Amino acid sequence: MEALDIDISGMAGALIEHSMVISNFLIKAGSQVQDSICRVFGDNVQYKWIAGGEEKIVIPDVSINCRFKQRRGNSFFNNPRFVMEVLSPSTESYDRGKKMELYRQQEIDEYWIVDWRKRQIEIYVLDYEDNMPKYYLWKTVINNNKDELKMVHFQNVVIKFDDLFDGIDYEPEMEE
Secondary structure (H helix, E strand, O other): OOOOOHHHHOOOOOOOOHHHHHHHHHHHHHHHHHHHHOOEEEOEEEEEEEEEEEEEOOOHHHHHHHEOOOOEOOEEEEOOEEEEEEEEOHHHHHHHHHHOOOOOOOHEEEEEEEEOOEEEEEEEEEEEEEOEEEEEEEEEOHHHHHHHOOOOOOOOOOOOOOHHHHOOOOOOOOOO
């Protein structure tokens, strides 16, 4: 079994703001799907898939899975419908590269990349080109268009921009 090549030690020192974004999403979305067949999961579950003939393991920051009974322990063997990754300096290239590619190959319907430092959400949706899955940037949401934040595939779940970044008082340092 091959694990994805991410430096786990680099993740150990994630800043509290990273965890706050995840917690904020879990609280808001989790309470809204509790009476449905779907559940919201944090970064304590993993997905195991076969990709390129090899088993791959990935641990998203947040996922929404509507077939969550297909699991062993903390491992799912199916695909979530939604995945969110919160960027950290040590994981950004991985989240935008290999991890995004694996999500595309597994045909995850919706992928959010959240940058808490920039207070920005990139929303990618899956579509097909020549019968091949492909992600398209549907929308980038920042403070100026924060009222446009919505989930594409879970339209009844409302996540407000200010709620997602609640408690984060980070101000980007001015470059000299």
